[in-house]
Amino acid sequence: MSSTFVQRDRLLEHVKKASGNGSSWRNRMPRQNAIRQLKDRILDDRVTQLALKFIRRYEDSHLKDVWVDSMDDQRRMTMLGREVVNFGSDSLLGLDWHPKVQQAIKDALPVWGTHNGTSRAFTSVALCEEAERKLAKWLGVEATLIFPSVTLANMGLLPGIARKNDLLVVDRTSHETLHEASKVAAAEGATIRELNPCCPDELRSILKREDYEYCVLAVDGVYSMSGGVPPLKELNDVVREFGGIMYCDDAHGTAVVGPKGRGACYEALGTLDEVLMIGSLSKAFSCLGAFVTCDLELQEFLKFCSSTFTFGGPVPPPYLAGVCAVCDLIETPEYDETVGRLRSRMDQLMTGLRSIDVKMAGGVGAVASITVGDIEKTFLAGKFMFDRGFYVQSATYPAVPIMSGILRIQVNANHSEQAIDELLNAFADLKTEYNLPAA
Ligand SMILES: Cc1ncc(COP(=O)(O)O)c(C=O)c1O
Numbered sequence: 043m044s045s046t047f048v049q050r051d052r053l054l055e056h057v058k059k060a061s062g063n064g065s066s067w068r069n070r071m072p073r074q075n076a077i078r079q080l081k082d083r084i085l086d087d088r089v090t091q092l093a094l095k096f097i098r099r100y101e102d103s104h105l106k107d108v109w110v111d112s113m114d115d116q117r118r119m120t121m122l123g124r125e126v127v128n129f130g131s132d133s134l135l136g137l138d139w140h141p142k143v144q145q146a147i148k149d150a151l152p153v154w155g156t157h158n159g160t161s162r163a164f165t166s167v168a169l170c171e172e173a174e175r176k177l178a179k180w181l182g183v184e185a186t187l188i189f190p191s192v193t194l195a196n197m198g199l200l201p202g203i204a205r206k207n208d209l210l211v212v213d214r215t216s217h218e219t220l221h222e223a224s225k226v227a228a229a230e231g232a233t234i235r236e237l238n239p240c241c242p243d244e245l246r247s248i249l250k251r252e253d254y255e256y257c258v259l260a261v262d263g264v265y266s267m268s269g270g271v272p273p274l275k276e277l278n279d280v281v282r283e284f285g286g287i288m289y290c291d292d293a294h295g296t297a298v299v300g301p302k303g304r305g306a307c308y309e310a311l312g313t314l315d316e317v318l319m320i321g322s323l324s325k326a327f328s329c330l331g332a333f334v335t336c337d338l339e340l341q342e343f344l345k346f347c348s349s350t351f352t353f354g355g356p357v358p359p360p361y362l363a364g365v366c367a368v369c370d371l372i373e374t375p376e377y378d379e380t381v382g383r384l385r386s387r388m389d390q391l392m393t394g395l396r397s398i399d400v401k402m403a404g405g406v407g408a409v410a411s412i413t414v415g416d417i418e419k420t421f422l423a424g425k426f427m428f429d430r431g432f433y434v435q436s437a438t439y440p441a442v443p444i445m446s447g448i449l450r451i452q453v454n455a456n457h458s459e460q461a462i463d464e465l466l467n468a469f470a471d472l473k474t475e476y477n478l479p480a481a
Contacts, residue, residue: 116457151360154360176369184337189334196291209252212260240277263290265404266293292320384408387457398469401413427468
């Protein structure tokens, strides 16, 4: 989800002002069952009412919150009673089905059990240190620190590094969790500014204008919805000019973009020595968790600066074994072949989409998006693709700006060439049927 949730907050404030304050709501409510009262309170929000209206109205076409009945190693899955090819999986390299990754997870189970049962502030299993070391070696940094998810890394780290009297600039189009984390940082005294548009000149003017002791720029490496990439090198140059640091959520670049999959941030800067790069272990790694790059001294500081590290649980040991197996794999020619296959499937898709002449974005990592338009049209376009045997994600407001609904495609290394060809045929028909905007 993207920063348009921030717009949603503003909309909510506006709606609340227009409909009176909380006490008038309290006065209106008779004493009832507590859950009923809570539900009524949630329903009192007009944005929620609008969302529910759409959910009900497009029940047969929105394709959200759906149960999957089965899946296989070719990205086929059955849902809603039919078999489709899944173009919505984050497991970008198909490693969820890799025998070595599966075996590593299985082997760790009888040794470590399912969970180490405590916050890492107290103890961590040796496997975690091994995984952090392997990740650091792969990325050419001194150390890494693992979190249970990118969300928890962002929510813990950003308020930990952007403190009272500091300035935290957040790219408006970046991931929702960076915006949520900035609210916590703001509550603890940091000044938050949105970067919009995400360009070096705009960043420079914010950094010149504001008053602060230290500054942090938070951006995505690859935008999760559109698949686009911000100008990371230029942004980093500007933030360094002002003595600050770039914090790059590279969840969608991890293990798929740049040399040896070191990510979009590494590709732009050629090193991760002077940034904080947050990688995902739940997407191309097909395991669970996230990490931040650092050196050993900073690793120690980040542990006690990040509340989610101190007060939350860890990645379960079997998944850490899976992470180690993926790190080992990255060093082999098999990884190069796998990522090469992903690249070639992605190029096949992008070339095909260009020839169909649809308005699209992405392609650097494994995400591409096609602009459709309003919410109804976007849901129906997603359903059209589903009926043709392809699950692509229809993303509408608030995940993307209003009236800019997209179909989001994630290509995986285990998609066949034939599946991509057939997907392109379906897109060509969709373009005609739904009069999709041209490039
Ligand atoms: C850029 C970005 N950041 C954070 C997240 C959240 O990651 P996690 O599921 O590990 O919390 C995602 C997931 O889609 C993402 O794309």
